[in-house]
Amino acid sequence: MSFTPIAAMVRKDLRLFFSDRRAVIMSFIVPIAIASFFGSIFSGSGSTERAKIRVVIVDEDQSAISTGIVARAQHDATFQVTTPPAEEARAAVRRGDASAGVLIPSGFGHAAGRAFFTSAGRPQLTVWYDPSRAMEMAIVRGVLTQHVMEAVSAEVFAGQSGQALLDETLGQVESFTMSDAQKQILRDLLTAARKLYGTNANASGATTDDRRPRGITIPYTVLEEPQTSGENRAYNGYAHSFAGMGIQFLFFAMIDLGVGILIERERGLWKRLRSAPVSRLALLAGKSFSGTIIALMSLLVSFAFAIVVFKVRIHGSVPGFLLVAVSCALMACTFGLLIASLGRTPGATRGVASLAVLMMVMLGGAWVPTFVFPAWLQRFTVVVPARWAVDGLDAMTWRGLGLQAALMPSLILIGFAALFGVTAYVRFRWEE
């Protein structure tokens, strides 16, 4: 196989690509712009401050427990709490100005204190929520539970109304529907709580902070250690967004390659190519080389921008990164050839191929992480080449893994390239 025609095809395709302003913008500028946008969302524009969940709380009770709940929620870093009147709070949630609203009804504190040791007469908290923010609602539910438990237990064991609540409950134990042994255990518990209350109140030498009602607290603390490429290396969300968007637009560039072949056929150019003494393999090889070079350039330029502007680093293996990038480019290029072999008209083919690419990159985790997918869908994504491409690039950038971690994604991507390439060769319409 002579390389003169192949080299000529590569030169020609590169000239055509760079003479097409739209193609250049789509391959280099648009992915950078969109990846920067996604990166800023997932990285918080470089700031460590998290976006807070807006919550409105209506305290109709105004008891020690209810004010304790509101105070704790206001100090929570997860929430941004306001306390408007009930109607205004409900309207704020309906408008989407707040993710959730909590109504603490009158009598809540007293009933909650009584229900602390027995489940009888548990009061109700009403939570209004925005159904489009189901994930935030789950967080609100968890954090609210923590604050209510802390506030109620603090008041029961050490608060001003705690003594009265304990006395009242002790007096009612005999009427509870439980065995005598259980009633005795409850009496002992409540008596011990009264003693604890007295100890807390009269403790000498204790600091003000120690004397503050504590109640039940979470019996552990959490040390959050992000598992990035190394200690003290923060996760850079731009690394993932540039991988995802880079892959997406690399596919789009290769749709242009496939559609370009169909346009060449419509314009009779393939008659010239086929009439020359050039083998079919050489013709496809020429297209493959030029497509791979364009795809690789698109990906590398995107990452170069991310490295310079957003300080994305290849914390893993640089050869591994290049291996994954070349494998991605080859796979995307053969995908373009596959499009050319299966497509009929350029217009219809572009539409169908764009849809296929969007599905592929979405399932590949280029837009949102794959863990938000249902389990069956997560299992399905192993047959999506975009997923291996994104995983491979993530492994070499922010995960900081070695060359070995690049081998599996690269091999799978090359496998997809072989599948696409052979199918394209077999299905290509060679007869003119």
Added chain:
Amino acid sequence: MGSSPVLPTLRLSAAAFHPLFTTDARLARHNPVVPPILDVRGLRKSFGAVAAVRDVSFTVRRGELVGLLGPNGAGKTTTVSMVAGLSTPDAGQVLVDGAPLAGDADPRKRTIGLVPQDLALYDELTALENLRFFGSLYHLQARALRESIDSALELVGLKGRERDRVKTYSGGMKRRLNLAASLLHDPDLLLLDEPTVGVDPQSRNAIFENLELLKRRGKALVYTTHYMEEAERLADRLVVIDHGAVVGDDTVEGLKRLAGPSGDGPVTLETVFLAMTGRSLRD
């Protein structure tokens, strides 16, 4: 099997033409001293249930311009595609210099130059970039490529405009460049598929002069057209195809003689053509 509503139905092959259409051209074709550069034998090609070419045979010698004449859908372009190696015949043979082409990459494909009916050019590239690319497909490099590009541009009168993008060219200039792109590798056999469609008289005349020059240089040319005046001016011999089969193969004068006198006026190539292919409209 070819059929005509006026003339008798004929079964034609390379070796045996119906006596009605066989005159001195047959003797020239069978001249053992000058072997044909192109020998097409019993070509057949179907697309699904449609038989595009049913039985086409003819020969072409060096220095000869053979016109493939036929109405729309007669099978001319399919025949040219099979001769150029773009399409595989269902039956029959295409012999170039006495032997069939051995696959896509056969170096003997350099013998053939194809001028497609479409303007097979990259509009976004300059003429020079187009010619460099098409020349490279024939393994031309460096000085040989430069010289062949210069010669081709000179021939078609585009010297001085080679650095302009093709999209800035007129239709006639594109047609001439389309011809130049097929001459870079100096083919002995040039296949021209309606090369003057949509051009002005000046460009058409320039293309005719180019072809006549090439013929004088000893090139063999196969020229498909349905324009009678083109065929009459250029062709040494006409192969008339209809319904996928050859219905006549002779010189223009030979075909006119065979058609005999016409009661309605002078015998023209058009009347002969209509007599051979009928007056029914074609798809």
